Amino acid sequence: MSNHFIEQQAYLVSEEIRKSSLYNVVRVDVSGDGGLKSQQQHNQWNGKDLITKVILEDKEGRLYSVKPDHNGVMFAKGEITYKEYSKLQKKEELRGYGYFFASTGFLIIMMFALLKFLT
Incomplete structure (x- = not known):
């Protein structure tokens, strides 16, 4: 089992986009140790970088930027x-x-309640 679960999930979803897309995949943008990078070839993924965007192109040449998620x-x-x-x-x-x-508000309220209780 990999320690890079989020990176793997983003890759799998971007692969699903590539395989089932009505559009042409132009490139993928990744975030890794060296900051943001673009990859023209989708198969350059090294398993460590997080795929942040998939750039798609329609038949008229319009570009669309989508995240590798369900939407x-x-x-x-x-x-x-x-x-x-x-x-x-x-x-x-x-x-x-x-x-x-x-969640943050709830934790702050609980901290104050605990402080009141202990003092």
Whole structure:
């Protein structure tokens, strides 16, 4: 079992995008030890870098940047439009921020309650 679970998952999803996409995969952007890099050939992945974006091109030459996640796969397969993809990404990002701030707030409240209880 690999220690790089997140990197492996991103790679597997980007492979799914490549195989099932209605679009042409132009390149993948990766984040690793050396910062952000672009790879023209998808098979250059070294197993350590995190694939952050897959750049797709339609028949008219328009480029689309998608993340290697479920929404990116749905867009690549043509199940949703890029506008719908963008809305879904923003919605999930806001949900993530909400969970983060709610969790942080809960921990702060619990710390103060514990402090009150112990003093």
